Amino acid sequence: MDVIGHTPAGGAPRGRSASIWDVARVAGVSQQTVSRVINGKARVSEATRAKVLQVIAELGYRPNRLAQALAGGPARSVTVLTSDTALYGAAATLRGMEEAARRAGFSVGISVLEPDLEPAEVVLRLNRPGEAVMVIAFDDVGVRVLRALPPDVPVAAAVERRPGEGAGHSAGHSAGHSADAEPWQIWLDDRAAAAHATRYLLGLGHRTVHYVAIPSSTSALAQRTQGWREALFAAGRPRPEPLQGGWSPRSGYLAVRSLLADRSVTAILCGNDDLALGVMRAAREAGREVPGDLSVVGFDDSPQSAFMNPSLTTVRLDFEGLGRACFGLLHRRLDPEAAPAVPVWSEPELIVRESSGPAPS
Amino acid sequence: MDVIGHTPAGGAPRGRSASIWDVARVAGVSQQTVSRVINGKARVSEATRAKVLQVIAELGYRPNRLAQALAGGPARSVTVLTSDTALYGAAATLRGMEEAARRAGFSVGISVLEPDLEPAEVVLRLNRPGEAVMVIAFDDVGVRVLRALPPDVPVAAAVERRPGEGAGHSAGHSAGHSADAEPWQIWLDDRAAAAHATRYLLGLGHRTVHYVAIPSSTSALAQRTQGWREALFAAGRPRPEPLQGGWSPRSGYLAVRSLLADRSVTAILCGNDDLALGVMRAAREAGREVPGDLSVVGFDDSPQSAFMNPSLTTVRLDFEGLGRACFGLLHRRLDPEAAPAVPVWSEPELIVRESSGPAPS
DNA sequence: TCTATGGATGTTATCGGTCACACGCCAGCG
DNA sequence: CGCTGGCGTGTGACCGATAACATCCATAGA
DSSP: OOSSOOOTTSSSSSSSOOOHHHHHHHHTSOHHHHHHHHHOOSOOOHHHHHHHHHHHHHHTOOOOHHHHHHTTOOOOEEEEEESOTTSHHHHHHHHHHHHHHHHTTOEEEEEEOOTTOOGGGGGGGSSSTTOEEEEEESSHHHHHHHHHSOTTSOEEEEESSOTTOOSOOEETTEETOOSSSOTTEEEOOHHHHHHHHHHHHHHTTOSOOEEEEOOOSSSSOOHHHHHHHHHHHHTTOOOOOOEEOOSSHHHHHHHHTTGGGOTTOOEEEESSHHHHHHHHHHHHHTTOOTTTTOEEEEEEOOTTGGGSSSOOEEEEOOHHHHHHHHHHHHHHHHOTTTSOOOOOOOOOEEEOOTTOOOOOO | OOOTTSSOSSSSOSSSOOOHHHHHHHHTSOHHHHHHHHHOOSOOOHHHHHHHHHHHHHHTOOOOHHHHHHTTOOOOEEEEEESOTTSHHHHHHHHHHHHHHHHTTOEEEEEEOOTTOOGGGGGGGSSSTTOEEEEEESSHHHHHHHHHSOTTSOEEEEESSOTTOOSOOEETTEETOOSSSOTTEEEOOHHHHHHHHHHHHHHTTOSOOEEEEOOOSSSSOOHHHHHHHHHHHHTTOOOOOOEEOOSSHHHHHHHHTTGGGOTTOOEEEESSHHHHHHHHHHHHHTTOOTTTTOEEEEEEOOTTGGGSSSOOEEEEOOHHHHHHHHHHHHHHHHOTTTSOOOOOOOOOEEEOOTTOOOOOO
16 A cells, blocks of 8 residues: 555545545645644644645545544543433433533543442543543442542542532532532532422421432432431421432332321422422322322422423422533633633522422311 | 552553553563454464463553554444433433443444534544444434435434335344345334324224324334324224424423314324323313323333323333444444344333223213 | 844654564474 | 474554654844
């Protein structure tokens, strides 16, 4: 195979698509000049630049990102590590991340973390040492992976709670983003949201509120659980043990089945909307009416919740915004000068619908 | 917190992680021999292989996939092109694809196709010319992208229907996969499933069945719509115009709102479960009882459908299996010798629950 | 007129691998 | 004893880019 042989259409050797060399040859300049035009960094005369751009268009040339990355060009790819792409929260966060990354010209990789994954082995999934990573760490696998990541990989993470955070603090719109120890973590104020939902239910006259928890991401008390408990404590109400649920409607259904025989249970807060769906079915089967007999409140505001029967009172969480902000954080970390400001995301917001109402008299 | 692959002992120059050269030097062989050991292709003496493997472990060496791909190594990455990662069908398919790809040692990229995307521009998102691609083409953007893909990119796609397919044919378990014109497309037998669901409703005594369609992926009649119509035709029943819905519960709700005033409408088949959810809500608001007054059947068997109120009769589709099979197809295409057989996936199956029942007398 | 200056461009090394081919060695064979 | 043929291994080119450094040329200052 000849090295710089002639080419059919004046472009690339047969089969291969145009490379920077092909462009350089046709434009009558060196490949370095083409590189300069592409990256727009160094100065190139206007005439040369125009010529090169024209040849690029003619040949349909497109820089090979692999080669760029190999040669030490700026980072232009991220890998998202997440547990379950089918869960609404994770899926929505992923969508936000992907959108923001794509807009910034990054290519996005994805790797799903199985529950039995050995955290240290995730590095083997990266395309190269030092590849940038975003972790959706809403569960314990995610958190463990996050912890096991070598210090040389640039990372930003959407987490359930900020490890070691003291009292809740939120600076205006940007709840959860601070500049100390690990400024590359980002989260929603689950605790405040859970407390808010709990107070809402108490305000409806319920004696207390029960809670069905999603799996915790850490050994410590989950933020939602904590917010719920704090609200009960502050109001001087009984604090029942939280029920442990999973992520699915079925797990919510199973978790509360036995509880519902107790008519004194009149309000249940759920760790997500799917759990709430399962809880409402269990309630029907137990002969309890929602909301007449029993108020149910969910978390997440999934697309279905407004159409459930009864429609679900829930806490709307801006997962997409969180995902976008997470990428923003990573971007600033990778390229402090060029990266735009981290976009804001919305505070959790209680959406009152049909599934909650006054306590039965 | 010591991590595998982090801080090589005496291998690599400061900062950089170990390369094939470092391994070669420490092991006292050439880098080509290391490459042979890694890829396991060519024959290497047992002693040498052991020595190299040991050094690899010591240094925490990990091959750089970028460099491998650049140098023309075997394809070990795929990019999935899909429209909306939040929709159940697409999300489940993606999950199947990712799982299968990861298991086969592929890294998975993802790129979301916005509705207003210029199909020809997707090639710009690929990491290199000729990168392998999987398309989830359940809607028209996906189909257009699929069509616009240059012939040199290896592709496999999960599609709604097989373009130009004549009468339904299925070879044993592998409905929809044949070896002619475009053997890299894969699909579920939507038409048969829709026909089956329609016959089921007619069998319950309904005079006819109405249909709320998801957006079609082509200008031609969608497979689900067609199956529905054929079943009605075969049974000699009236064939009402299909109602056009979107993907969301809201669109289902809006699509049928006016229809429900007509009490002669007693059975509605929906293009997906979300639409069905919206339809059931519209029914409630119109004072129609499900299933007493009105039977509703969905499509997909999303995780929520079993817990809706009433629980939803629906057609279970094996999206994950479809995704796995799609990757299988691609894998065989990329590497006919090494790739395992394409895994099978399940046929659509009608799951009867509470939302359907005998026609009102 | 000679030279310092700086913008525009070319040259060479490098990134971390794979591939095609050459080479040395030892056994089997005529 | 010389040839042939595998097997195990090393060598050099190449993949498609970027970075550092070298070079060329024109213009301005001495």
